[in-house]
Amino acid sequence: MSKKREKLLPLYEELLRFDEDIFERTEAFEYPEYIESNLVHTFRDYQEDALRFFHHSQTSELFDYRDINHVLFNMATGSGKTDLMAGLILYLFKEHNYQNFLFIVNTKSVLNKTIGNLLNHTTDKYLYSKSIEIDGNRISFQQVKKFPKKPRENTIYIKLDTVQAVANDIYTVKENSMGAGDYAKNRVVVLGDEAHHYSASTKKEKEDEQSWESAINTILHAREDNLLLEFTATIDLEDKNIYEKYKNKIIYRYTLDRFIADGYSKNIRRIQTSNSDLDNMLNTVLLSQYRKLFAREKHNVEIKPVILFKSQRIGDSNDSEQYFNKLIASLTPAYLTEFITRQMQMDIIEASETLELTFEYFISKINEFPQIIREIKRDFGANRVINANDSGQKGILEKGQYEVLNSLESPTNIYQVIFAVAKLTEGWDVLNLHDIVRISDPAKTTGSKKATNSEAQLIGRGARYNPFKMDNRKSFTRRFEEGSQSSLLLETLHYHTINEPQYLKNLVDSLDAMNLPTGEDTKNPLLNVKVKPAFKSSNAWKSGKIYYNEAVTVTNEYYDGLDKYGINNKKDIVIPWITAAQEVKYSDFVREDYSQQHNVIVEIDKRYLNKAMNRLSFYHFENLKTFLPKLSSRDEFYGEKWLNLSQRTIYARVTRSMAKENLKPEEKLKILEIYLQEVAQKIQLGYQKVKGTNRFVGYPIKDYIQDYRKRIPQYDTGKETVYTVTQNVKNYDIKAPFFVYNSAVVNLLEKELIERVSERVSELEEEYDEVYLIRMDENMHRESRKRDDLKLYQFDSKANNIHYSGFQPDFILYLENSDFYMQIFIEPKGTNLLEKDQWKEDVLTFISQHEGEIIIDEHISGMKIKGVKFYTKNDGRKTINQIGELALGKRFKGLSME
Incomplete structure (x- = not known):
């Protein structure tokens, strides 16, 4: 089956091209120090790219005529959209003097999460430094219901609310609320999270005068300088109306397949068995407990793996919770021994290599089963279980257990098991979820495509990477080589499915449609x-x-110059650059002898160097300092002991017909980047203990x-x-x-x-x-x-x-x-x-x-x-x-x- 043709996104594609030669039109954009120093998390490369693209759209004369005041960031679940929002707030405050920010969401769960992210510095997930300073001034954040008529200096005002409440205020005049006129008094930036919910009118092909979408547009157009920044991982560009709405508004894309390929997620494996629900429950408990013990014994790492039991209906989920609690409460050493023996006789190990490792571990500890049972009863007892079902609500975070469910990684949070019907709702960014167990459906409706699409999204959200600390260091990308025991247990999300052919077929189709790489645990057995x-x-x-x-x-004292990294910083640099970018007629091409080449000088100045180093994240000073411990500043890196470009010449190896004047600015920049990338690679290889x-x-x-x-x-x-x-x-x-x-x-x-x-x-x-x-x-x-x-x-x-x-x-x-x-x-x-x-x-x-x-x-x-x-x-x-x-x-x- 042929792949769907990629939709053209003119604004994004123009920004990609513009990013190549921007220094010719305006100063190169350097990742702001005030963002780096005031955020808890360091921006990843793609987040820096997103910020830079937005900066281009707001500052370059190339985009002035368009007045780009509405943009969409299309970024994968778990890629840190809220971190990006936090940085954009500081950027818009510092560079464009915006003080009023309206954050809108479609559920209270996301709203509560965002309040913790942006305003509650006592929570583990607060994104800013405890003290926020820009240009020596202390900046304060203030949550408001209405923006003030006369804002104070050095203050950022944030109104956070659901889109329903904001729309009601627009359409219904009430005291102490913000109507349409209020958004015309002082300019405002609207941050729309999970933006795919805000296009109902577009999908209907007619404007609903009192829709969420209409309310948002009212706020945007209340002033010419109001901004709307939308964020979503899910954008249905196959819908012609959605595509037309957003094709010139998507400013940056970081898709799920790129996110996973870059190592920012867990690996995903499916365990498919014909076990009963009770047997699957105990298998998963044993696997979860083995994960914790393996991390402790092999890597001296403490983790708390979380299990989610997913049902189709609330009644089934509630029943399953009762069965689970009884199972754990009645567990004995004799039953555990009989259970593992029975599972191995049923060839369950053929269905899952990971379960085989689990059973082997516990069989080796059979004399310790009394102690192991006590630990299982402590870790998985009824007081460690959350029932997140509520027939009156759509999401598992809506039941008033938000704090518990959104702090599962915390050492003080005791909960390890969740029972739920709804999919992982938007806003639940738990990282230590390692097992999702699909409870069987007595009504046998599990083969529907709608159900498997929902579960594919569940798997995608659950695959967020858990940056556990090992050797006193956190990593936000996968550490281990795939397939190793450590990878299987510490960096893998296991989805325990029911063994029903139509359901499995639809599930695989749904996962494939999301470009979500998974495989059966049994498909890839360890070879002896x-x-x-x-x-x-x-x-x-x-x-x-x-x-x-x-x-x-x-020692670090040894690394006092580039020569210590195996880099000759005295001789001139020659970069091969035989390019087809130069347009020539066919007759000219025939006459040209491409075997005849020569070197031409690449004339650059500091602008080129700054631009190239800003674009390559390796050369951001904090990262550079990691590999060059003796370096005191980036300016020093330009000097004699290091790059030493003032004493050397960069040449491009080109065909005889080309002269130095033929090199375009963007080509010069590319040539310099090629050299700097080579240097970066050699520095990383050369810096060893x-x-x-x-x-x-x-x-x-x-x-x-x-x-x-x-x-x-x-x-x-x-x-x-x-x-x-x-x-x-x-x-x-x-x-x-x-x-x-x-x-x-x-x-x-x-x-x-x-x-x-x-x-x-x-x-x-x-x-x-x-x-x-x-x-x-x-x-x-x-x-x-x-x-x-x-x-x-x-x-x-x-x-x-x-x-x-x-x-x-x-x-x-x-x-x-x-x-x-x-x-x-x-x-x-x-x-x-x-x-x-x-x-x-x-x-x-x-x-x-x-x-x-x-x-x-x-x-x-x-x-x-x-x-x-x-x-x-x-x-x-x-x-x-x-x-x-x-x-x-x-x-x-x-x-x-x-």
């Missing part, structure tokens, strides 16, 4: 990779070692080469837009004794290398008693600190490009006889990564070429440590030849002498 018993009988296993060079600590030495340390093979489990990520929804298969990774059985594992989970290039080595094993065995190829898979020690030991570090002090980060070559060829021991590092590499990873190949070949400089931590006669060039497709770089020369002192038989 085991060390062969024969290898465990070998001398290599019993007494052999694998060698990696030692790393030593690097350790650096390599020439001393190699041996690690016993039997301690490090172990059975492990590996998962191949797979998705059945959202796959076209977010998760694409970049490598065809499969599991291959390998019976030949030279390969130490019973199978290899590898891509096609890695499989080809194994086959090429296999072809030469017989020749190697003529020289060596033991010949083994070891796959050094990163999964072997994913949950262990041992993983950091097995890395190679650059130790060539004269290398052109310095890299302090270590890496793990994919394979080691282990060779041993009575006289010699040899270890050869081998790394397969796709041609698209050759240039980027050249430094790794340099490390491998340096080892072979500088044998005399290597110090081994113990005296071993006849020992050699080697590395070879990257192995590429069809051995295009003759890597196998090199292995033969290193191992045998000659080429393998039958290989070309070329």
Whole structure:
């Protein structure tokens, strides 16, 4: 089925183009310091982009004729729209002198949440600093029912209300309320959250004189300088009337698939079983408890995972709550033992890898079941359960339990279980929701598309990432490699569904339509990779070692200039820039010899540098300071020890027909950005707490080469837009004794290398008693600190490009006889990564070429440590030849002498 064609959004697209060359028309926009210092959260890149785009629309002469006073920010659920609103309030106050802000929502739940976000500094979710200062002045926020006739200096007035109440005040004259005339007295900014609710008249194709939409328009048009800023994650551009209304008002887009791909959400997995509701309840309780214990035992992290039980009807939900409370209250060690045994006999582990991990954990603790039962009864007892159902209300936050439901992450909030009928309503931004359990529907109406659309939205909202603290640091993006045990348990939302074919089909369709990547837990099982018993009988296993060079600590004092990051800041810069952007006739193109190139000077001034660095978030000073601890200011970064551009020239490599005058301003900016991005990458790679030495340390093979489990990520929804298969990774059985594992989970290039080595094993065995190829898979020690030991570090002090980060070559060829021991590092590499990873190949070949400089931590006669060039497709770089020369002192038989 073909993808729907993207709708054209002229304003947004024009802003995208304008953002490329804005410094030619006005000063480059720098993220305001007063926003950074007065907000609790640092803006993410896309939030900065949204703010900058709005700034362009309000300040650039290019947009003056349009008088852009109504805009829409279309940003994914969980992407921090309220943070953006908080920043925009400060921006409009400081830059455009607005003091009156009307915040409208369609539910009281969102209203209450926003009051906490913007006005209640005692709550955990207050978005501003306790003391707000701009230009040395203390700024106060005041909540009002009416805007004052004479506003005080340094005061921001906020009226927060539901759109229903605001519309009623517009259409019904009442005392102490704001009618249409009041919005004409002093200019106001309207902030419309969940704006997709405010277009009823547009959808009907006729104006309802007393609709919410009409009331909002009345306020907007009461003065020419009133503004309307709308925000929503949901905009139905397929509706022709909605599209016409907003096509020139959407000022910024950050869609759900981008949000997830950028790592700002949990992963999502579906557990599909035919269990009864009670069995699903207990399975989920055990999984939730295991999550908490795993976080504590493996990562020294305290989390409180929350479970939501979702029903179709209030009566079913209330009944389920009673069943749940009885289940927990009557739980005994004997019943838990029988339950887990029964579940495993029913092959429930085939339905969920995560449940298998859960059951394995509790079976290993069977002697501790009395204590475990006490903890479960404490954590999931009736006093820890919220019933959020109310037949008179639409949303789960409307029942007067707002404070409890919106502070579930708080250590002082004891609640861990929620029973509800309504979907997660707008405004519920709980982060530590890890399990949603779909209660079965006795009426069997669950196959409807409407129901699954609602549940897809529920899953999308529940996938918000939980930025738990680990190693004294919070992360707002996923930390772990997908598929690891830590990822499954700490960074995944599990949706426990009923096993009904039509329902599942519709659910998958609904998830796909949202570009929401999910997959069945069972679709992607962990593969067992085991060390062969024969290898465990070998001398290599019993007494052999694998060698990696030692790393030593690097202090911040070391990083006092760009040269310490492996960056040459003395020589001129040449950036390839053969561009097709220059329009030429066909005849000119034919005459042009594109093999003839030359360098032209790229003439820039400080405006270009400021603009480029403002656009690249890496160069915002707070971030730059993270990687350059000795840096005192961004101006210093321009100086001799750092960028040093005043002493160097930037050249663009172009065709002979181009002169420096042909470079357009936006091209110059792009060229500078290319260089700065290269520098940023090198700084990040170069800033490490350790650096390599020439001393190699041996690690016993039997301690490090172990059975492990590996998962191949797979998705059945959202796959076209977010998760694409970049490598065809499969599991291959390998019976030949030279390969130490019973199978290899590898891509096609890695499989080809194994086959090429296999072809030469017989020749190697003529020289060596033991010949083994070891796959050094990163999964072997994913949950262990041992993983950091097995890395190679650059130790060539004269290398052109310095890299302090270590890496793990994919394979080691282990060779041993009575006289010699040899270890050869081998790394397969796709041609698209050759240039980027050249430094790794340099490390491998340096080892072979500088044998005399290597110090081994113990005296071993006849020992050699080697590395070879990257192995590429069809051995295009003759890597196998090199292995033969290193191992045998000659080429393998039958290989070309070329």
